[in-house]
Amino acid sequence: MALGWYELKLANDGQFMFNLYAANSQIILTSELYKTKASALNGIESVQKNGGDESNFEYRTTKSDQPYFILKAKNHQEIGRSQYYASQEGAKNGVKSVMNNAATTEIKDKTVA
Structure with missing residues (x-):
């Protein structure tokens, strides 16, 4: 089975x-913002380490009742979050996809020209 990849990039700020x-090619998890590239790479390592364990995911819903999930590290820090889904089933499938792809070692670095 083909695995996905991480894409490291600069945010607008x-x-x-x-x-x-x-x-x-669907985005299944988006990270928080990091001040340094090294911190962002540590975040990717954290997803690789924690993303395969279903107990590290927490399901939530928006005020408008759209389900999504967050991935937390063992220290309960949020590592990343999903898009909003139309159904709880969609969010559950998203978690499965992150669990299947988290271990990938392919990182596309878009921060270098």
């Missing part, structure tokens, strides 16, 4: 962030 993509 110059901070670093990353997305985890599934093999079908």
